[in-house]
Each structure stands twice: as structure tokens, then as C-alpha cells.
Amino acid sequence: xxxxxxxxxxxxxxxxxxxxxxxxxxxxxxxxxxxxxxxxxxxxxxxxxxxxxxxxxxxxxxxxxxxxxxxxxxxxxxxxxxxxxxxxxxxxxxxxxxxxxxxxxxxxxxxxxxxxxxxxxxxxxxxxxxxxxxxxxxxxxxxxxxxxxxxxxxxxxxxxxxxxxxxxxxxxxxxxxxxxxxxxxxxxxxxxxxxxxxxxxxxxxxxxxxxxxxxxxxxxxxxxxxxxxxxxxxxxxxxxxxxxxxxxxxxxxxxxxxxxxxxxxxxxxxxxxxxxxxxxxxxxxxxxx
Amino acid sequence: xxxxxxxxxxxxxxxxxxxxxxxxxxxxxxxxxxxxxxxxxxxxxxxxxxxxxxxxxxxxxxxxxxxxxxxxxxxxxxxxxxxxxxxxxxxxxxxxxxxxxxxxxxxxxxxxxxxxxxxxxxxxxxxxxxxxxxxxxxxxxxxxxxxxxxxxxxxxxxxxxxxxxxxxxxxxxxxxxxxxxxxxxxxxxxxxxxxxxxxxxxxxxxxxxxxxxxxxxxxxxxxxxxxxxxxxxxxxxxxxxxxxxxxxxxxxxxxxxxxxxxxxxxxxxxxxxxxxxxxxxxxxxxxxxxxxxxxxxxxxxxxxxxxx
Numbered sequence: 001x002x003x004x005x006x007x008x009x010x011x012x013x014x015x016x017x018x019x020x021x022x023x024x025x026x027x028x029x030x031x032x033x034x035x036x037x038x039x040x041x042x043x044x045x046x047x048x049x050x051x052x053x054x055x056x057x058x059x060x061x062x063x064x065x066x067x068x069x070x071x072x073x074x075x076x077x078x079x080x081x082x083x084x085x086x087x088x089x090x091x092x093x094x095x096x097x098x099x100x101x102x103x104x105x106x107x108x109x110x111x112x113x114x115x116x117x118x119x120x121x122x123x124x125x126x127x128x129x130x131x132x133x134x135x136x137x138x139x140x141x142x143x144x145x146x147x148x149x150x151x152x153x154x155x156x157x158x159x160x161x162x163x164x165x166x167x168x169x170x171x172x173x174x175x176x177x178x179x180x181x182x183x184x185x186x187x188x189x190x191x192x193x194x195x196x197x198x199x200x201x202x203x204x205x206x207x208x209x210x211x212x213x214x215x216x217x218x219x220x221x222x223x224x225x226x227x228x229x230x231x232x233x234x235x236x237x238x239x240x241x242x243x244x245x246x247x248x249x250x251x252x253x254x255x256x257x258x259x260x261x262x263x264x265x266x267x268x269x270x271x272x273x274x275x276x277x278x279x280x281x282x283x284x285x286x287x288x289x
Numbered sequence: 290x291x292x293x294x295x296x297x298x299x300x301x302x303x304x305x306x307x308x309x310x311x312x313x314x315x316x317x318x319x320x321x322x323x324x325x326x327x328x329x330x331x332x333x334x335x336x337x338x339x340x341x342x343x344x345x346x347x348x349x350x351x352x353x354x355x356x357x358x359x360x361x362x363x364x365x366x367x368x369x370x371x372x373x374x375x376x377x378x379x380x381x382x383x384x385x386x387x388x389x390x391x392x393x394x395x396x397x398x399x400x401x402x403x404x405x406x407x408x409x410x411x412x413x414x415x416x417x418x419x420x421x422x423x424x425x426x427x428x429x430x431x432x433x434x435x436x437x438x439x440x441x442x443x444x445x446x447x448x449x450x451x452x453x454x455x456x457x458x459x460x461x462x463x464x465x466x467x468x469x470x471x472x473x474x475x476x477x478x479x480x481x482x483x484x485x486x487x488x489x490x491x492x493x494x495x496x497x498x499x500x501x502x503x504x505x506x507x508x509x510x511x512x513x514x515x516x517x518x519x520x521x522x523x524x525x526x527x528x529x530x531x532x533x534x535x536x537x538x539x540x541x542x543x544x545x546x547x548x549x550x551x552x553x554x555x556x557x558x559x560x561x562x563x564x565x566x567x568x569x570x571x572x573x574x575x576x577x578x579x580x581x582x583x584x585x586x587x588x589x590x591x592x593x594x595x596x597x
Binding site: 034080083084087089090093096097098100101102104105106108109112113115116222226229230233237264265267268271272274275278279282 | 341347394397398400401402404405406408409412413416419420476525526529532533536565566568569572573575576579580582583584
């Protein structure tokens with residue numbers, strides 16, 4: 001009973017972590033951008049879903065939330081990332097740190113805007129499905145099961161897109177060798193637009209589901225970014241399957257700690273694991289150097 | 290040309306120092322109260338600039354070093370009541386140990402990986418403060434029995450003096466041959482090594498110096514406030530402010546960080562009527578500066594005429 005509870009709760013949390021981290025790692029793999037406004041993007045999606053759900057019901061809310069995620073992603077790209085990448089005053093080798101600082105500031109702006117309009121108190125998005133289902137003797141909210149299913153559906157959709165469509169294969173190629181791709185006649189900036197769109201959808205879905213499952217508050221946008229960042233580094237920057245494995249490691253480690261020891265120690269073992277892995281194997285579990 | 294720039298910088302700095310020295314004669318205690326933390330803050334930003342601008346280490350967790358110094362000094366004082374100087378020394382020592390701990394992974398990792406380690410270090414420290422709440426005061430904060438002084442002017446001159454000494458040491462270091470070697474190590478470690486410089490030694494030294502100043506400054510800040518809480522010395526948001534201050538002022542200038550820090554703190558204070566929106570406005574301004582004049586305040590002033 002106790003064990004199955006940990007297994008079920010850990011599974012749902014981990015799936016959510018996985019979805020949250022996949023967009024982040026995809027973005028880094030394809031365009032080399034570490035988007036520190038990631039948590040804020042998820043936050044915006046969740047808060048929009050929460051606001052709209054009051055008028056249009058939970059399905060309409062979820063849809064609006066995902067749209068908001070895409071809009072935020074494009075906003076990040078056009079207002080922050082692209083100007084920095086094209087700026088002549090910024091030396092090439094320092095672009096990375098400028099993108100990091102720029103997206104960090106942008107994330108703070110988004111977070112403060114959300115706090116201004118909807119206060120800093122936590123909001124819980126109306127769940128898509130109400131009710132409780134019993135799995136192996138554990139009473140589980142149906143929404144938790146749906147969350148896990150939707151996360152995996154989104155990740156599966158991404159897999160299909162990347163491996164089975166032409167545009168997706170171009171994405172994959174851009175992550176391996178962007179110059180080669182341009183030689184084949186692909187416009188790299190279109191690829192970047194596509195990856196930001198996909199990123200927005202993934203972060204939007206993750207944000208809405210997170211908002212319905214755990215609730216979000218504008219105060220934890222930074223924590224969300226940090227956990228996505230650490231999962232992604234643990235799995236290996238740019239590796240989608242590595243991120244998923246890492247998400248499950250972290251998710252179960254956190255669930256185990258909060259059930260067995262105390263919820264206040266929740267993320268300490270995961271942080272220590274992260275330091276150990278990064279120190280012993282800097283490229284992460286499945287990363288390439 | 291280089292002499293001209295140097296003298297311009299020198300006269301500018303001298304003028305600002307004079308204004309700062311005369312300030313307590315003319316302005317209210319309120320303004321001094323705003324400036325005192327700003328000066329300590331400036332030291333955080335300068336130490337960060339030494340690590341990032343010169344050693345090339347992306348340190349997302351300046352508050353790890355600051356927090357160690359602050360809490361080391363604060364807890365020692367609260368537990369034993371030793372004199373302030375001993376507590377500050379202990380805090381500084383703790384921060385240097387923390388700096389060494391950060392330096393170890395920095396020698397092996399680079400870029401985002403090291404950045405993450407520093408971020409995690411801050412999160413772990415914050416967790417430790419929460420977990421050992423009976424010693425550290427937890428989220429609410431630690432109350433410290435001793436303060437530096439209750440007189441505004443004394444506190445002000447102490448903070449100003451400390452900042453000037455730190456600025457002189459850090460700036461001198463950055464312009465010395467050691468600073469040049471450090472810069473070389475940050476930009477191209479392989480080549481620096483090929484020229485016969487000990488990259489590891491210089492980087493470790495940079496971490497120690499940065500940690501020393503961050504730690505002492507954190508400890509002094511705690512003795513000014515009379516309290517230490519994660520929200521003022523450890524939280525990632527504070528670290529972000531330090532980074533913004535250094536980037537705004539101009540990377541690789543050390544002294545620019547002072548301008549950035551004073552500007553940030555003052556802007557936060559002036560925009561206070563905007564309430565929650567003030568952080569938004571300050572971040573937006575910083576973003577615009579980064580996009581339009583990436584060299585920052587001092588960088589733009591000094592190197593505008595250089596070939597760019």
C-alpha cells in the first residue's frame with residue numbers, strides 16, 4: 001500500500017518533471033540557448049489557464065494556457081534571444097552569458113508581471129477531470145493519472161515529430177551540425193522559429209498540468225527553472241532520453257525522501273546526487289561532450 | 290591614450306569618493322541608510338566581477354559565498370558572543386573554505402555545468418539554513434546581539450571605507466600582472482598553460498580572493514542589520530541582483546560594479562512607490578542596457594573611443 005503509493009505518486013511527478021525538462025533540453029540541443037525564463041514561461045501558461053478556466057471551463061483554460069506558453073516563448077525569442085544573438089556589440093564568445101543574463105532578467109519581468117496582476121498567492125488550475133480512481137488499493141485523483149498520460153502523450157508526440165517528419169529531422173540535424181544543415185539549403189532561422197514553437201507548446205502543457213497538479217505561485221518560477229535546469233544537466237545537456245531518465249531519478253528520489261524522512265528534506269538528496277554526478281561525470285548521464 | 294583613460298577614471302573615482310565622503314554632512318539618515326547596504330552590495334558585485342570578468346567563471350551563486358560569511362559570523366556571535374572582529378574573521382574564513390569548495394569543480398567543469406554547480410550550492414545552503422533552523426533562525430532570520438554601531442554616520446563611514454579598500458585591492462589586483470594572467474586563463478586556458486602559467490593556481494587564488502571579500506562584506510552587512518535571513522543574504526534573487534549590478538556597471542571594470550550596485554539599490558528605493566512593479570521596471574531597464582549597451586555604464590564611458 002505504502003510502496004504502491006510512492007510508486008504511483010512518484011510516477012506522476014516524474015512524468016511532469018520529464019515534460020518540463022524536455023523542452024528545455026531540446027532548446028539547448030538545437031539552438032544552444034539555455035532559457036532561464038523557463039519557469040516563468042510555465043508560470044504564465046498556468047496562470048492564464050487558471051484565469052480562463054473560470055470563463056470557458058477547464059478544457060478552454062488548458063487550451064488558452066498552452067497558447068500563452070507559445071506566445072511567451074516567441075516573446076522570449078524576439079525580444080531577448082534574437083537581439084542578443086544578432087547584436088554586433090556583443091562578442092561571439094560572450095553570447096552565451098548574455099543570453100543567460102537576458103533570459104534571467106526576462107524571467108524576472110514575467111514573474112513580477114504575473115505577481116502584479118494575480119498576486120503572489122498560489123493558484124491551482126481547475127483539474128481537467130474530477131474524481132478519484134483506485135489503483136492497486138491506492139486512492140489516486142483521476143487528474144493525477146491523466147497528468148501522467150498527457151505528459152507521456154506530449155513526449156511521444158515530440159518523439160514522432162522529431163523522428164518521423166521532415167521538419168523534425170531537420171531539427172535533429174540542426175542539433176548535430178547546423179552548418180551542414182544550411183549547406184543543404186535549410187534556413188536556420190526557420191528551424192529556430194520551429195524549435196521555439198515546439199518549446200512553447202511543451203512548456204505550456206507542462207505549466208498547465210503543473211498548475212492543476214501542484215499549483216503554482218509567482219514566487220516559485222525560479223525554483224521551477226532551477227529544477228528543470230538540474231534535471232537537464234543530470235541527464236546530459238541536449239539529450240532528451242537522458243532528461244527523461246534523470247526526471248525519474250529526481251522524481252522518485254524526492255517522493256521517497258518526502259514519504260520516508262520528511263517533506264522539508266524533499267529536494268536535498270536530489271541536489272546532492274546532482275553535484276555528485278556533475279562532478280564525476282560532467283557530461284551527465286547520457287550527454288555528449 | 291591609455292594614460293588619459295587612466296587619469297579620467299582616476300579623477301572620476303576621486304570626485305565620487307569626495308562626494309560620498311561629504312554626503313553625511315548634507316543628507317538625511319534615510320539616504321545614508323539606503324547607501325550603507327548599497328556599499329556592501331557593491332563589494333559583492335566587485336568580487337563577482339573578479340571571478341566572472343577575469344577568471345571567466347560563470348558564477349550564478351555569489352550569495353553562496355556571501356551567505357557563508359554572513360551566517361558564519363552571525364551564528365558565532367549569537368552562540369558565543371565573541372567580539373565582532375573575531376566573528377567577521379570566522380565568517381571570512383568560512384567563505385574562503387566555500388570558495389575553495391567551488392574552485393575544485395571549477396577546475397574540471399566549464400560554462401553551464403559550473404554555473405549549475407554554483408546554483409545548486411546556493412540552494413543547498415538555503416536548505417541547510419531551513420533544516421538547522423534552531424541554530425540559524427530558519428526562514429525568519431537570525432537575530433544577532435551585537436551591531437557595529439547605532440550611529441548612522443559611523444556605519445556609513447565604515448561601509449564606505451570598507452568599500453574603498455576592497456575596490457583598491459580588487460582593482461589593483463585586476464590591473465596587476467596576476468590579473469592579466471587571470472584574464473588569460475579565463476579566455477584561453479590552454480594557451481595560458483602553454484605560456485607556462487599555472488592556470489589552476491591562479492583560478493584557485495581568484496576564488497579565494499573573491500570569497501574573502503564576499504564573506505567579509507556579508508558578515509559586516511549582518512552586523513549592520515543586526516539580523517541575517519535567507520531573503521537578504523542567500524536567496525537566488527539576491528545573487529541575481531549582484532550579477533545584474535556587475536553587468537550593468539560594466540564587466541571587467543571592477544569599479545563599474547560599484548556604480549551598478551549603487552544604481553540598483555537607489556533605483557529600487559526611488560521606485561518603491563510603484564510597489565511590486567519596481568522590480569519589473571528595474572529588470573526591464575537592466576535588460577534594455579544589456580541589449581543596447583552591453584559594455585555597461587563604465588565600460589561604455591571608458592572604451593567608447595577604443596576601436597569597436
